[in-house]
Amino acid sequence: MxxxxxxxxxxxxxxxxxxxxxxxxxxxxxxxxxxxxxxxxxxxxxxxxxxxxxxxxxxxxxxxxxxxxxxxxxxxxxxxxxxxxxxxxxxxxxxxxxxxxxGKEEAFLTSLAIENALKREGFDPTIYALFDLGGGSTEFTFCKNGDKQSQSFPFGIINVAERYKTDLEQNIASIVGSIDGFIQKQKTTIPSNFLQLVTTAGTPTTVAAFLEGLDYNHYDANVVNGKVLHINDFEEAYERLTTMNLDEAERYTGTNRRDLVIVGILIVKAIMKKLGFETCIVIDDGLREGVVLEQCYNLYKS
CATH class of the missing domain: 3.30.420.40 (ATPase, nucleotide binding domain)
Known part of the structure; x- marks a missing residue:
């Protein structure tokens, strides 16, 4: 399928x-x-x-x-x-x-893929906080023992990169602040309630591959899936990619993607700080896998 x-x-x-x-x-x-x-x-x-x-x-x-x-x-x-x-x-x-x-459907389908991947990679698939940083929107899901709460927010790496050419970190902090209401609904700290932070999409997977020495043309999802990154790892990737010459950086990020990945790293760091996690589990699986898995589950039910 x-x-x-x-x-x-x-x-x-x-x-x-x-x-x-x-x-x-x-x-x-x-x-x-x-x-x-x-x-x-x-x-x-x-x-x-x-x-x-x-x-x-x-x-x-x-x-x-x-x-x-x-x-x-x-x-x-x-x-x-x-x-x-x-x-x-x-x-x-x-x-x-x-x-x-x-956005709600997107978050739900992505969560199906994440749960399948967490189980495959040896993590608990029943409790997690998840964010999927896309090009135009970012979806958050908090899951505990089958109870899921999701919300989509209209910010992503493309619309942030195109709108804000200066004061990036300050603008990103303000944008990420838009999730405060969703966080406050939990009435407790996110790390204590959901234990592990999971992230998917191009920025975290690119950073994980980059830190493993994989260039864009030799990307390997098997290497990336389940990799645990500290917030300092994103800072290291940011420093290295911003100081490399463009050709060298794009060998790792892909053509015309360095600036987007750099913006993405700043957003990831801001989200991690906002949610209160120092580490995250990187998963390559995402919406496309969730779309198929939903159909597979429906097939078996019928």
């Missing part, structure tokens, strides 16, 4: 075996869906071209026509005025129907 996640920054596709819940094939391309969206209110022509090029490339790897495919898209398509026009064209060209999901 195939799952597709067209995010505000990245197109991610995966094929999973429903019985073993193991990945058979994975694909990822930076498409920058949300580039300049906060200015124009539309998905731009360059972003559209990036998406179509990536889907053409993926079409050579995945049998979209003959296998069951479940496709979702998130914040950029939630707000773009031309979203449906582009999604209709994708359906006509590739036969893929992308469904625009809410």
């Amino acid at each position: 195939i799952g597709c996640d067209l995010g505000s920054n990245t197109l991610r596709i995966v094929k999973i075996d429903c019985q073993s819940k193991a990945r058979i094939l994975a694909f990822e391309r930076i498409v920058r869906t949300a580039k300049d969206l906060h200015i124009t209110g539309r998905i731009g022509e360059q972003a559209k071209e990036n998406i179509f090029n990536a889907l053409h490339e993926a079409s050579a790897l995945f049998d979209f026509k003959n296998e069951r495919c479940f496709c979702v898209t998130t914040e950029a398509m939630r707000v773009a005025s031309n979203a449906q026009e582009i999604l209709n064209e994708i359906e006509t060209t590739f036969g893929l129907t992308f469904r625009i999901i809410t």
Whole structure:
């Protein structure tokens, strides 16, 4: 079964075996869906071209026509005025129907993937605090023994990087402050109640790979999954990436991604401090896996 996640920054596709819940094939391309969206209110022509090029490339790897495919898209398509026009064209060209999901749905589906991955990597999948830092939104889930509370916030690495060119740390601290109300609903400290912090998405996985010496073209999810990073590890990655020359840095972050990763690191650090955790568990699995796992579970129920 195939799952597709067209995010505000990245197109991610995966094929999973429903019985073993193991990945058979994975694909990822930076498409920058949300580039300049906060200015124009539309998905731009360059972003559209990036998406179509990536889907053409993926079409050579995945049998979209003959296998069951479940496709979702998130914040950029939630707000773009031309979203449906582009999604209709994708359906006509590739036969893929992308469904625009809410932030709450996004958080729930991501949590399914995280729980499966935590169990696989030897962590407790029943209690955790989770944040998924995307390109256009960030989803938080607090889970304790099956009771989940989730909320999506409209900030991510692309809209923060494009809006704030100066005083980044101060602006990010202010933006991350928007989660205060959600935290206060817990009526206790997050670390004492949820014990472990889990994070997914491009920034933490890139940092984990970078600190292991893996460049962008040799990224290995098996190395990244379950890696525990201290907040000081993000600080080390920040210092190294900001002082490297651009070509060297982009060998690790990917082309045109250094600035986004640097902004992402600052957001991750601010979130960790806000939630009160010094360490986090990095998981590569995310929304695309959750989309498939939900269908797998539904298949078994039926």
